[in-house]
Amino acid sequence: MSAPPPPAIEARGLTRVFGGGRSLLGVRRPGVHAAQDVSLAAHAGRTLGVVGESGCGKSTVARMLAGLDRPTKGAVLLDGEDVTARRGVAERARRVQYVFQDPIASLNPRKTIRQTLEAPMRRLLGMGAPARAARLDDLMAAVGLRAAFLDRHPHEFSGGQAQRIAIARALAAEAKVVVLDEPVSALDVSVQAQVLTLLKRLRAELGLTLVFISHDLAVVETISDDLAVMYFGRVVEAGPARAVYAAPRHPYTDLLLRSAPRPGVERLEAERGAADLPDPLAPPPGCAFAARCPRAEPRCRAERPELDEGGDDGARVACWRPLR
Amino acid sequence: MSGLRAAMAQLARNRLAAVGLALCAAIALVALAAPLLPLPDPNATAPADRLLRPGAPGHPLGTDHLGRDILSRLVWGARVSIAVGLSATAIAAAAGSLIGLVAGYAGGRVDGALMRAIDVVMAFPYILLALGVVAVLGPGLMNALFAIAVVNVPFFARTIRGVTLGLSRREFVEAARLSGASHATILFSEVAPNVAPVIVVTMSTTVGWMILETAGLSFLGLGAQPPQADLGAMLGEGRGLLFTAPHVSVIPGVVIFALVMSINLLGDGVRDALDPRLKAGALAAPGAATAVRRSGAGEPAKGEGLAVSGLVTEFASGGRSLRALDGVDFAVAPGERLALVGESGSGKSVAALSLTRLVPSPPGAITAGRVDFAGEDLLAAAPERLRRLRGDRVAYIFQDPLTTLHPLFTVGAQVAEALRAHAPLGRKAAREKAAELLEMVRIPAARRRLDAYPHELSGGMRQRACIAMALANDPALLIADEPTTALDVTVQAQVLDLMRGLAEARGTAVLFITHDFGVVSALCDRVAVMYAGRIVESGPTAQVLADPAHPYTAGLIACVPVLGRPDRALAAIEGLPPAPDALPPGCPFAPRCPHVEARCEAARPPLAPVGEGRAAACVKPLAGAA
Numbered sequence: 001m002s003a004p005p006p007p008a009i010e011a012r013g014l015t016r017v018f019g020g021g022r023s024l025l026g027v028r029r030p031g032v033h034a035a036q037d038v039s040l041a042a043h044a045g046r047t048l049g050v051v052g053e054s055g056c057g058k059s060t061v062a063r064m065l066a067g068l069d070r071p072t073k074g075a076v077l078l079d080g081e082d083v084t085a086r087r088g089v090a091e092r093a094r095r096v097q098y099v100f101q102d103p104i105a106s107l108n109p110r111k112t113i114r115q116t117l118e119a120p121m122r123r124l125l126g127m128g129a130p131a132r133a134a135r136l137d138d139l140m141a142a143v144g145l146r147a148a149f150l151d152r153h154p155h156e157f158s159g160g161q162a163q164r165i166a167i168a169r170a171l172a173a174e175a176k177v178v179v180l181d182e183p184v185s186a187l188d189v190s191v192q193a194q195v196l197t198l199l200k201r202l203r204a205e206l207g208l209t210l211v212f213i214s215h216d217l218a219v220v221e222t223i224s225d226d227l228a229v230m231y232f233g234r235v236v237e238a239g240p241a242r243a244v245y246a247a248p249r250h251p252y253t254d255l256l257l258r259s260a261p262r263p264g265v266e267r268l269e270a271e272r273g274a275a276d277l278p279d280p281l282a283p284p285p286g287c288a289f290a291a292r293c294p295r296a297e298p299r300c301r302a303e304r305p306e307l308d309e310g311g312d313d314g315a316r317v318a319c320w321r322p323l324r
Numbered sequence: 325m326s327g328l329r330a331a332m333a334q335l336a337r338n339r340l341a342a343v344g345l346a347l348c349a350a351i352a353l354v355a356l357a358a359p360l361l362p363l364p365d366p367n368a369t370a371p372a373d374r375l376l377r378p379g380a381p382g383h384p385l386g387t388d389h390l391g392r393d394i395l396s397r398l399v400w401g402a403r404v405s406i407a408v409g410l411s412a413t414a415i416a417a418a419a420g421s422l423i424g425l426v427a428g429y430a431g432g433r434v435d436g437a438l439m440r441a442i443d444v445v446m447a448f449p450y451i452l453l454a455l456g457v458v459a460v461l462g463p464g465l466m467n468a469l470f471a472i473a474v475v476n477v478p479f480f481a482r483t484i485r486g487v488t489l490g491l492s493r494r495e496f497v498e499a500a501r502l503s504g505a506s507h508a509t510i511l512f513s514e515v516a517p518n519v520a521p522v523i524v525v526t527m528s529t530t531v532g533w534m535i536l537e538t539a540g541l542s543f544l545g546l547g548a549q550p551p552q553a554d555l556g557a558m559l560g561e562g563r564g565l566l567f568t569a570p571h572v573s574v575i576p577g578v579v580i581f582a583l584v585m586s587i588n589l590l591g592d593g594v595r596d597a598l599d600p601r602l603k604a605g606a607l608a609a610p611g612a613a614t615a616v617r618r619s620g621a622g623e624p625a626k627g628e629g630l631a632v633s634g635l636v637t638e639f640a641s642g643g644r645s646l647r648a649l650d651g652v653d654f655a656v657a658p659g660e661r662l663a664l665v666g667e668s669g670s671g672k673s674v675a676a677l678s679l680t681r682l683v684p685s686p687p688g689a690i691t692a693g694r695v696d697f698a699g700e701d702l703l704a705a706a707p708e709r710l711r712r713l714r715g716d717r718v719a720y721i722f723q724d725p726l727t728t729l730h731p732l733f734t735v736g737a738q739v740a741e742a743l744r745a746h747a748p749l750g751r752k753a754a755r756e757k758a759a760e761l762l763e764m765v766r767i768p769a770a771r772r773r774l775d776a777y778p779h780e781l782s783g784g785m786r787q788r789a790c791i792a793m794a795l796a797n798d799p800a801l802l803i804a805d806e807p808t809t810a811l812d813v814t815v816q817a818q819v820l821d822l823m824r825g826l827a828e829a830r831g832t833a834v835l836f837i838t839h840d841f842g843v844v845s846a847l848c849d850r851v852a853v854m855y856a857g858r859i860v861e862s863g864p865t866a867q868v869l870a871d872p873a874h875p876y877t878a879g880l881i882a883c884v885p886v887l888g889r890p891d892r893a894l895a896a897i898e899g900l901p902p903a904p905d906a907l908p909p910g911c912p913f914a915p916r917c918p919h920v921e922a923r924c925e926a927a928r929p930p931l932a933p934v935g936e937g938r939a940a941a942c943v944k945p946l947a948g949a950a
Contacts, residue, residue, distance in 0.1 A: 123504030193883035193896035259817035261842030
């Protein structure tokens with residue numbers, strides 16, 4: 001038996017520090033660690049969901065995966081190949097594409113949909129005009145839009161239609177990995193379901209690997225095979241999505257799941273204290289969640305836990321006192 | 325392009341701009357036609373005919389000190405002045421915009437270096453700089469043109485840099501990078517087309533100024549050289565004769581005035597037409613309360629709570645009237661918590677704002693219906709009465725606490741202000757009460773947080789402060805428009821828990837606007853679902869969720885993923901809601917409805933009872949019909 005294939009996309013110890021350095025007078029300025037030592041992997045044809053609340057660093061990680069931002073430390077690997085040091089965005093873009101949260105803002109208001117969709121084919125794949133024309137029709141059909149829309153401008157579209165166009169642009173480059181940063185959170189719920197269904201279908205038809213970033217636990221649950229939960233710049237729990245959702249090991253994951261409103265559930269369990277994040281300029285020495293954690297003990301505040309090796313179901317947790 | 329046509333239409337509506345355009349066009353036409361007009365040679369001197377008064381035979385505007393025809397010199401001079409002004413504007417715009425584009429896009433050190441160089445240029449008084457440039461290059465029209473262009477480069481560079489800076493951080497620029505575009509391509513083919521309107525606006529508002537500057541340099545003898553005429557030079561030549569022959573200088577002065585004035589009026593018109601911020605009628609000041617234009621007041625509702633019936637709110641848009649609310653009925657009894665659920669554009673927020681007439685007028689107006697609150701018809705109330713009511717008996721909480729809270733006042737001061745606006749309370753007492761309110765909404769270290777500014781609090785804390793302000797005067801009705809949508813899920817759980825507890829303890833009626841059925845379950849006992857400006861279903865929350873009567877409600881529930889049920893197929897509702905100006909004659913949901921039949925498309929079904937305490941606007945409701 002040969003070794004299992006490497007993940008389609010993998011982050012190894014990704015760290016991103018904003019600011020920092022020294023001022024003109026040589027005074028050290030504190031840096032904000034938006035992402036710290038983040039390791040995750042999405043295997044070919046599978047969907048990795050990344051959940052977390054605002055400020056947890058999930059978008060920073062997504063941008064580094066797509067090459068829109070460069071990590072301060074750590075590496076991004078595509079099919080086992082380290083591509084962190086490659087400077088050109090274009091080379092990465094042929095292999096990893098990205099879908100933004102705000103579909104309208106991600107389309108140039110002065111360009112027609114045809115111009116927007118042709119750009120990656122022309123620049124990244126060097127396709128000629130006849131090949132492009134044929135592919136345009138395929139792309140529009142794939143995302144369920146009429147080819148007549150090609151010569152319109154973005155302001156003529158609803159949010160859901162614009163997000164389909166943005167997905168078509170990501171597909172145009174023929175990348176096998178697509179990173180989606182909150183792709184449905186700006187959409188109305190009925191349209192959100194259309195886009196989620198579309199993504200599931202495209203993944204199956206094209207064998208795509210998706211990295212799906214969202215704050216919405218229910219949305220992530222429907223689409224993900226694997227899951228990573230982030231808090232304050234770090235992955236606190238990771239593993240097969242079903243296992244983590246069914247029985248979270250980290251108290252933070254547990255809190256998230258209990259806090260999410262569900263139709264028919266009349267009382268939510270709310271935390272008593274402040275649900276504030278620690279000061280990013282003065283991060284605590286121990287577990288960042290310790291101040292909010294009902295299970296915290298002195299060790300949690302003093303010493304930071306690392307992701308463990310995982311249980312039988314493969315769910316790994318960074319916690320001194322996991323729930324299981 | 326429809327955008328351009330709309331801009332032209334707006335320009336034509338602006339009366340001052342139209343006057344400017346007419347005057348400007350007339351002057352430009354005459355100047356352009358100068359070689360064709362039967363004018364004498366502007367430079368032909370005739371010492372015998374010097375200083376003829378206007379009206380002299382053969383010289384309608386008289387002659388100057390060398391006997392040259394003033395009309396001819398004016399026409400030819402205006403030609404020169406306009407040409408120089410336009411050329412200088414074009415050069416300044418091209419150079420300045422390029423610097424601005426590069427600086428704004430590149431950012432960092434490139435931006436720093438370019439903008440500091442611009443600062444150096446700006447540090448000189450502009451006329452001194454222009455004089456300096458001319459002094460180095462020597463007098464002459466071309467050199468004056470060049471000097472004026474250089475002096476105006478910083479103006480363009482700074483304006484364009486600011487716009488570019490904002491655009492370059494937009495997502496479509498990053499998307500272009502992922503499409504393989506180089507930086508140069510992005511700058512010139514993605515960013516520049518979006519900056520172009522700003523360049524045009526800036527040019528249109530500066531060209532008059534540049535003509536004036538050209539005239540200034542020529543007046544000083546540094547621009548047009550004799551015998552060539554331009555408006556400034558004519559003014560300069562006539563200066564010495566101001567008392568003996570005033571017409572020699574007054575006439576070119578008047579022409580300069582008319583020219584620059586007309587260009588500026590036109591430029592302002594162009595700016596108003598192209599500036600998106602002014603497009604939406606931002607310059608029109610809305611009244612203190614939404615205008616009410618209804619034909620009859622209808623029957624008053626009984627009871628202490630809120631009762632809305634047949635409410636219609638319209639928005640004037642481009643000469644048409646769009647119905648955002650199309651006959652809405654609902655009631656909130658004291659102590660009841662009603663959720664108004666719908667997607668964007670369903671009219672749920674307009675409904676909330678219409679209750680105390682907070683919809684801006686113009687463009688909004690309430691054209692039918694009644695809003696009764698505690699036995700009072702709010703649509704008939706005076707604006708002063710509504711002002712007393714809002715924040716006192718009826719309080720609002722909005723989605724974004726940052727737009728509710730003033731950034732320059734402390735949270736404590738704002739809560740105290742909310743108290744003092746409606747109750748005779750001393751400063752100290754108000755502060756004490758404010759502290760109690762912040763404690764009530766469970767803000768940790770509330771007393772210390774009284775002196776915190778909104779930006780010093782987290783999003784959840786800010787929304788708590790807004791809730792504290794809303795509850796300050798113990799309102800009978802609390803209207804909350806998506807108050808937890810912008811919050812993290814753990815914070816949302818806390819805020820919902822808090823709102824539920826406070827509403828139960830104080831018997832406050834709550835109207836809660838949301839799109840999330842999970843949130844509805846957590847807070848509200850009744851729910852009303854809105855679609856295309858009407859309520860299509862209402863009833864007790866648990867019953868509606870378990871057994872929806874309207875196909876839209878059923879679709880809305882089925883299309884949302886539910887935590888813990890990942891394998892449930894998401895039944896997306898195909899299609900889009902109808903536009904408010906293109907409502908179908910029958911049920912507005914009919915085009916998307918899986919159960920549609922012929923009679924659905926004939927007439928719009930009214931909201932009719934379907935079982936105990938429930939109602940649906942559907943000809944064949946899915947549930948509760950028994």
